[in-house]
Amino acid sequence: MLEIPESYRRFVLAARPRGPVVPENFRLETVPVPALAEGEVLIRNHYLSLDPYMRGRMSKAASYAASQALDETMIGGTVGQVVASRNEFYQVGDYVNGTLGWAEMGVSDGLLLRKLDTTRIPLSAYLGVVGMPGMAAWYGFNQIMEAAAGETVVVSAASGAVGSVVGQLARLRGCRVVGIAGGPEKCSYVVDELGFDACVDYKAGNLEADLAAATPDGVDAIFENVGGACFDAALARTNAFARIALCGLIGGFNGADMSIKNTRALLLNRLTLRGFIITEHMEYWQQGLQELAVLVANKQIKYRETVAQGLDAAPQAFIGLLQGHNFGKQLVKLI
Ligand SMILES: NC(=O)c1ccc[n+]([C@@H]2O[C@H](COP(=O)([O-])OP(=O)(O)OC[C@H]3O[C@@H](n4cnc5c(N)ncnc54)[C@H](OP(=O)(O)O)[C@@H]3O)[C@@H](O)[C@H]2O)c1
Numbered sequence: 095m096l097e098i099p100e101s102y103r104r105f106v107l108a109a110r111p112r113g114p115v116v117p118e119n120f121r122l123e124t125v126p127v128p129a130l131a132e133g134e135v136l137i138r139n140h141y142l143s144l145d146p147y148m149r150g151r152m153s154k155a156a157s158y159a160a161s162q163a164l165d166e167t168m169i170g171g172t173v174g175q176v177v178a179s180r181n182e183f184y185q186v187g188d189y190v191n192g193t194l195g196w197a198e199m200g201v202s203d204g205l206l207l208r209k210l211d212t213t214r215i216p217l218s219a220y221l222g223v224v225g226m227p228g229m230a231a232w233y234g235f236n237q238i239m240e241a242a243a244g245e246t247v248v249v250s251a252a253s254g255a256v257g258s259v260v261g262q263l264a265r266l267r268g269c270r271v272v273g274i275a276g277g278p279e280k281c282s283y284v285v286d287e288l289g290f291d292a293c294v295d296y297k298a299g300n301l302e303a304d305l306a307a308a309t310p311d312g313v314d315a316i317f318e319n320v321g322g323a324c325f326d327a328a329l330a331r332t333n334a335f336a337r338i339a340l341c342g343l344i345g346g347f348n349g350a351d352m353s354i355k356n357t358r359a360l361l362l363n364r365l366t367l368r369g370f371i372i373t374e375h376m377e378y379w380q381q382g383l384q385e386l387a388v389l390v391a392n393k394q395i396k397y398r399e400t401v402a403q404g405l406d407a408a409p410q411a412f413i414g415l416l417q418g419h420n421f422g423k424q425l426v427k428l429i
Contacts, residue, residue, distance in 0.1 A: 096177040096186055098136065101126050103405055104167045104197035111152055114348050115416060119152065120168065120196075120409045127199060134201050135184045139174035139194055142405070142426040143221035144412045145255075146344045158371050168196035168408075171226060173210065173217050174428075184209075191220050196408050198428055214391040222255045222423035223397040224386050230372040231259035232382040234317055234339030237375075238368050241337075243268030245314035248305070248331070249290075250324040253280040253398070255423040256341060258288055259386070260317045262395045265289050269315075272308045274301075274324050276418050283421075288396060301327045312336075320345040322352045329356035332363045340369040347416055398422030 101124050108121035130136055151162040151169055162169050172194040176184050181204040184190065189210040194200030210220050222228060241247050247264040251257040252273025261284065264271045273284040273293040281293035292308040294301060305327045312333035318325050321343035346352035359365060389395040400420040402411035408426045415424045 096138070096175065098177050099127060099199075102197060102199040104195065105405065105408055106165050107152060107162050107168055108164070110154060110164070111149075115149065115152065115409075115413050117409045117413070121165075122406065128201055130178055130180045130201065133181050133203055135176050135181050135190075135204055135207070136178040136199065136201055137172075137174045137190060137192060137194060137207075138177045138199050138429065139172040139197060140427070140429050141173050141218045141221055141401075142196055142408060142428060143171040143225070144402075144408065144415050144420075144424040144426060145171070145227070146342060146347065146415065148412065149347045149416060158374075167194075167200075169193065170195045171221050172197075172200070173220050174200075189217055191225065196405065196426075198405055215387055218399060218401070218423075218425055218427075219390060219397065221425060222399065223259055223390055223395060224383055226372060227255035227423065228259050228386045229379055229382050230341055230370075231256045231263065231317075232386060233372055233375055233378055234341050234370060235260050235263045236382075237378070238339035238370065239264075239315035239317060239337050241267060241269045241315040244270070246270040246272065246309050246311055247315045247317070248272050248274065248309065248313050248328045249317045249319070250274040250328070251319035251342070251344065252284045252290065252293060253288075253421060254319065255397075257317065257319055258284070258397060258422065259395060261290050262288055262389075264315075265291075266389070266394060270309075270311070272305070272313075274305070274320070274328075280421060283398070287398075296324055296327075302330060305331060315339075317341060318343075322346060322350060322354070326354045326356050329354065329359045329365075332359050332365055334363050336363060336365050338365060338367040340367055344416075400424050402426045404428070 176188045191208040284293040294304040313331040316338045322345040
């Protein structure tokens, strides 16, 4: 029997950001644990995932998904344990992945829950490498980049949750893999630990020249996570018929200039560019997650996490994520 408290804490969106996100955008509340209706399960969240997409949901600008409502629990992926169940498919003690938000507990009707096997893969990894970020990497790499052995691949935000997986998938395929990351520590990790062939530190001030030196045969496929100058530098190196998986534009989240100069490369090099939103490709998730789980369990794909302690730490950790302070998947440990 798992202990059930009478109340739990959650963060709601208190105000939409005007410019960079600030702690006052969030409000901590204590709410009673509700009684379960037939078919529902009560879950104690162990980890909360913090992801760049949350910044978009906090604003009212038109996007592919509805905005986060004010005064409601902040959206977020979670992993945790069932502590009470009135749903025949879930038993007390089951580990599950859901979207219960920035909260210590939550109720689900079970429809969007995924049961987790924690015997070979740690619980937290289901929010990163074997979760949504891993799937974004898997989909963009396999369905858009179509990189062959010997081709050169460039990945931005290379040490992060998505980028680190893309680069390792490309390495396993036999590509030449070049990352772009912020700072010497992240670049060393990308090369020494993850096995990329090279990594360019975009903060060092010579992005274009350094990327040119790291891609002597040009670039055949780009996995773009950042946009702006990083994307421009990679575009400048493209070979004919290169493919671009446009996954994210985090560089512009705090209002930075995201214009690109090398649009001519799109035409001259006959490039294919496809943006994608991974939650619109659910038909690939079972295959992708299974493949990633095997690679992680066999230690063929490594991952790194930055873990903030306790729900109170979530706003500052999220603000840090939007400033590149995280090193690998950003999580909040709730229990
Ligand atoms: N399309 C989809 O379905 C989908 C799904 C998941 C994620 N994404 C996108 O994929 C990208 C990576 O997401 P992730 O979860 O893997 O995050 P992450 O890489 O773990 O963390 C974000 C990283 O972005 C880098 N970054 C570069 N320029 C930045 C800037 N101006 N401000 C802040 N950070 C900057 C930072 O690394 P450096 O220190 O190396 O700069 C930071 O650590 C994001 O753009 C995200 O929106 C898209």
